[in-house]
Each structure stands twice: as structure tokens, then as C-alpha cells.
Amino acid sequence: MQAAPVRATAIPSFTDALRAVESLLLSNGQRTARRNAWTSVLEDRRRAKDRIEAQRVLEQTFTIPS
Template identity: 50%
Template sequence: MQAGIGAVRGGLALGQVRSVKDAVRLAERVLLAGGQHRARINAWSAVCENRRHAADRVDDSAPTGARGAARQRV
């Protein structure tokens, strides 16, 4: 498949940049090899997933009775 001027592998062309996020992703696709770009996306997804799990652990660790008692003392 041959790309025309202004086209970038991954489906995002220069004319389709509508936000700063799109511009950053376009720059990454141009500057980084496909494997590096995919690795960055996978790493960020893992970070977000770890944050969700950590938030769930914090919510589950303290019993609701202890939270209520602490609020009553204040």
C-alpha cells in the first residue's frame, strides 16, 4: 500500500488533526517505529489498569464501620 503526501500509517492524516491529542499521536506515529508506538500505548494502558486496581484495594481495605466511626469523632 502506498501512501500519498500527508498520509501517515495508522489512518490519521494531517487533514484529520482535530485536537492536541491527535497532533501528539500523529507526531508519535511519524517519529517512532510501529513497535515503539504500540509499546508506549500498552505501557500506558498497564499504568491506568494498575491505578484502577490500587483504588479498588484502598476502597476495600477499610471497613465501612471504621470510616463511619472516624467521621463521628471529628
């Protein structure tokens, strides 16, 4: 007697599930626009972090020790 074949299906991650729902609800143009907007947000956050670090370095450099 042979064992029954086993079917293995991968359970999608939460991100994969969200992308699937997004693709059903949004057209390609809207999806691209949202992705571009999010990329811009992340880039703005990175630049803000860099500005804060540069300001900190400048303040340390030009502070007169007492």
C-alpha cells in the same frame, strides 16, 4: 455572480496532533509498546483504588463501636 466555494478543513485536536507527531517519530512497535505500557499504568491505578476501597470497607466492618 456566484459565491466562491468554501473549503472547510477540520482543525485537529491536540491529541490528534500528538498522535501524528508520535507516528512520525516512532516505529509501530515502539508505539504499541508505549500504548501497552500506558494501559498497564491505568490498570494498576484502578487496582490500587479498588484495594484502598476494600481496605476501608474491611476496617469499617471490623471496627468495634465505642
